[in-house]
Amino acid sequence: MxxxxxxxxxxxxxxxxxxxxxxxxxxxxxxxxxxxxxxxxxxxxxxxxxxxNIYAMNQNRRLTKNIGIVVPFLADPFFAEIARTLEQRCIDAGFRPTLFSSHGLPELETDILDTLLSMRPAGVLLAPLGRASDKEAIERFCEDVPTVLFDSNVEQFGIAFVGSDNFQFTKLMTDYLCRTGEPPSFFEMRTPANPNAHRRRQSYLDAMQKFGHTPQVISVEGEGWQFEEIGRLGGHEALSSGAFNSNSILCSNDRLAIGLMTACYEKGVQVGRTEGCSIRVAGIDGHPFGRYTCPPLTTVSHDYDAVSKTATDTLFSAINGDVSPWKSTRSEGKLIMRDSA
Amino acid sequence: MxxxxxxxxxxxxxxxxxxxxxxxxxxxxxxxxxxxxxxxxxxxxxxxxxxxNIYAMNQNRRLTKNIGIVVPFLADPFFAEIARTLEQRCIDAGFRPTLFSSHGLPELETDILDTLLSMRPAGVLLAPLGRASDKEAIERFCEDVPTVLFDSNVEQFGIAFVGSDNFQFTKLMTDYLCRTGEPPSFFEMRTPANPNAHRRRQSYLDAMQKFGHTPQVISVEGEGWQFEEIGRLGGHEALSSGAFNSNSILCSNDRLAIGLMTACYEKGVQVGRTEGCSIRVAGIDGHPFGRYTCPPLTTVSHDYDAVSKTATDTLFSAINGDVSPWKSTRSEGKLIMRDSA
DNA sequence: TCATAAATTTTACGCGCGTAAAATTTAGAT
DNA sequence: ATCTAAATTTTACGCGCGTAAAATTTATGA
Structure with missing residues (x-):
């Protein structure tokens, strides 16, 4: 009492x-x-x-129980979802995850790594910004802290990379589009923030060649993480100038596809695979909102569970002292057939 | 050297x-x-x-420089955006923000408050889950830590509440819809997660009465934070049964509106305010993706800057010792006219 | 009952920094 | 050059806990 x-x-x-x-x-x-x-x-x-008192604990412990989770852009539901999954797995394993978003800003990403350094975390799960990242800063960080890179790879830093098999993703969708209609054109950003974009383009080119079709890549201008707007503006331009050789458009990612579909709507171009539609649009990523676009977006979904499980398992075993050579794991995606293509 | x-x-x-x-x-x-x-x-x-060493610092400091930011559902871009703004303001003021998401789970929300307690933060910015929250837990927490509630209010806990003026939001939109077409029906969840929903319904009813129109509220079933799916399923049912008395639908929030628009698409019902459209759909929240729906969503946007500034300013001055009585501040929203209504 | 290993307690030290009070130095003005 | 207030240094203590080594107790089996 x-x-x-x-x-x-x-x-x-x-x-x-x-x-x-x-x-x-x-x-x-x-x-x-x-x-x-x-x-x-x-x-x-x-x-x-x-x-x-966690501060007294962490001050004296050889290693804290903290784990940092860093994503490049939290307002993107894809990252919100993967971050949520990672977070839960860390908690279940008895760690204390802390979530950070770089908000698309390289300086902020470096600041976050600095903050993390002073937190002396047991490990870090890092999805780098990609092209804009300060690679030297990331390399230095990885030397001090056990780090698993995910989503987009930067050199062979850290203890491992875990992500999706962008080649398989893109091939799967290219294959599907070829089988069900005209071979697609590829719609992408000219200077993408994320290096996965290059793999996707290459995989598209490979697949088209393999199937004996002539590829066409439409690269639109635009910087930053406002992918929908970039897709919309680029879509307007491409549609106006009649740039698309095909009535099937494979977009480098879902957010770009959403923007392109908006452009189609604004131009009065019917999107879909049914009668009366003049263009098919497909994306890649399995974006949570893709189900609710009009028409719903056909896409390839990441295996969130597999990626997050591999990433955390790898990190945990490294924390426990397992020293294995650098390794890259890429999960396959699942085709999500909907009405847009 | x-x-x-x-x-x-x-x-x-x-x-x-x-x-x-x-x-x-x-x-x-x-x-x-x-x-x-x-x-x-x-x-x-x-x-x-x-x-x-931050741990040694925080152990001995009377007050840490930590600030907790808690949102109910980070995968919702609205919360991602407000969290981002709050985070930046905390950093600019020399604090160290830590971001948490309750992911829609009351137990997790309580766990987060527990974690925060052990972090001895200088203050907390808390957007509670709402109806599902453990109110006693929140009250106890607010007694120990200077807390500003935002987005949705729970009693008069903490040192202040900062949010949006849901009455003004809804009245603004109801007014607009009445002036430009048929007076709207109101589309909502029967058991909304967020208490703001009740204010919005009431405000709709008030406005309709004031304008001399007969209101109609359609309340759809569904639990949780999958608002789009709830809106879609509820929309299908309402459309099939011809439940809507009006061809103008005001949705309690944007995500519900997005789901309803998907239902319309799937039913072949044209949404928009132009010739040939049979239904108008409007939302509330200024959801970042509303610009890219087809048609783009007419909505009322939160004043993110005003809300985040008021919230952080209030918290900072409380941390600095200003003891002012509990206060509620609600910012006005701006009508975003697009093609859906 | 006795031996043995495991678990626990005792004792003692250190982590890195905040903070208070007193002693000293410094800067700026007279 | 002299004075005064502010800044700084010195000195000293404490925060709450991790951790190591030695001493002691407990559990388990023969």
């Missing part, structure tokens, strides 16, 4: 009859103390409501 | 010729030391690359 708040482990030791070092051991690994001792501690914990 | 890393403030003191307490003072407020001293410190800092 003495609801006097416990201030520190010392006080908890006196009221619980357990020594402070044993309490310390308990908080770091409840199973490392005898069952009877654990019972006593947990009983005391219910009466007294005490929680260790 | 002696690139030997500085381990702590003590070592920096010896190499810089400045005493440790003065260095401590510098790191807490660079302007609090003499200009000449600051020069010396900053010169040393460039040669030796040292950064204070």
């Amino acid at each position: 003495s609801e006097s708040k416990i201030r520190n482990m010392e006080e908890l030791a006196s009221v619980s009859g357990i020594s402070r070092p044993t309490l310390s051991k308990y908080f770091n690994a409840p199973d490392s103390v005898r069952a009877s001792t654990r019972k006593k501690i947990e009983a005391a914990l219910e009466t007294y409501d005490y929680r260790p | 002696s690139e030997s890393k500085i381990r702590n403030m003590e070592e920096l003191a010896s190499v810089s010729g400045i005493s440790r307490p003065t260095l401590s003072k510098y790191f807490n407020a660079p302007d609090s030391v003499r200009a000449s001293t600051r020069k010396k410190i900053e010169a040393a800092l460039e040669t030796y690359d040292y950064r204070p």
Whole structure:
């Protein structure tokens, strides 16, 4: 009943009859103390409501339980979703994830790495900005902190890369489009933020060649992460000038596709694969909102579970001391057939 | 040249010729030391690359420089955007923001408050889940930590509430729809996650009465934060049964509107305000993707800047000791006229 | 009952920095 | 040159916990 708040482990030791070092051991690994001792501690914990001071803990621990999760652009639902999954896996494994978004800004990305450095995290899951990243800063960071890169690869930094197989994604969709209609043109940003874009273009070219079709790549201007707007403006221009050789358009990513579809709407061009439609539009990424575009967007979805599981498993085993050579894992995607193509 | 890393403030003191307490003072407020001293410190800092241990700092400081930002659902671009703005303002003010998302889960929200408690933050910006929140947990939390609630209000907890004027939002849109076409029906979730929904319905009812029209509220079933899907399914049902008395539909929020528009598309119902369209759809929130729906969504946009500025200013002055009575601030929204209504 | 290993307690030290009070130096003005 | 207030240094203590080593207790089996 003495609801006097416990201030520190010392006080908890006196009221619980357990020594402070044993309490310390308990908080770091409840199973490392005898069952009877654990019972006593947990009983005391219910009466007294005490929680260790994380700053004192982290100051003295060799390694904190913190894990940093960094994504390039959190307002993109794709990253929001992958971040959510990663976060949950870290919590389940007993770590404390902290989420950061670079908001598309290279300086901010570097600042975040700086902040992370001072947090002395056990590990970091980093999706770099890509082209705009300060690669030297990332390299230096990876030397100090166990880091798994995901989504987009930058050299062979960190302990591993985990992402999606962009070649398989694009080939899958190119294949589908060729089988069900005209071979597609490819719609992309000329200077994409994300290096995956180059793999996607190349994979499109490879697939078209393999199928014996003539490829066409439409590269539109635009910088930054406002992909929808870039797609819309570029789409207007391409449609006006009759640039598309095909009535099937494969977009480098879903957000670009959403923008292109808006341009089509604004130009009165019917999108879809049914009668009366004059253009098919497909994307890549499995964007959560793709289901609700009009028409719903045909796309290739990332395997969020596989990517996040591989990324966290790799990081956790590295934290536990497993030293394996640098490795790249790329998950396959699933075709999501909807009405846009 | 002696690139030997500085381990702590003590070592920096010896190499810089400045005493440790003065260095401590510098790191807490660079302007609090003499200009000449600051020069010396900053010169040393460039040669030796040292950064204070945040855990040791936070352990001893009366108050940390941490600020928690909690949103109910980060995959919603509205919250991603407001979180981004808040984050930036905290950084600019010299604080260290940490971002959390409840992911729509009440237990997670409580866990986050627990985590925050152990971080001893200087303050917290909290957008609660709403109806599903553990109100007692929030109340207890607010007693211990200076907290500004935003987006959706829960009682009069914390030091203030900052949000949008949902009455003004809804009235503005209702007014617009009445002036430009048939008075709207109102489309909402029967059991909304967010309490703002009730204000919006009430405001719709008030406005309709004021304009002398008969209101109609369509409440659709569905739980959780998958608003688009709820809107789509509810939309299908309403369209099939001919439930709508009006050809103008005001949706309680943009995501619901996006779902309804998808339902319209799937039913072959033309949305828009031009010739040949049979239904107008409007939303509320200024959702970033509303510009790219087909047709683009007419909506009322939050004043992100005003909300985030008021929220952070309120919190910062509270942290600085200003004790003012609980206050609620609600910013007005701007009508964004597009093609859907 | 006794031996043995495991768990726990005791004891002691250190982590890196905040902070307070007193002693000293410095800057700016007289 | 002298004075005064501000800045700085010195000195000293504490924060809450990790961790190591030695001493002690406990559990388990023979």
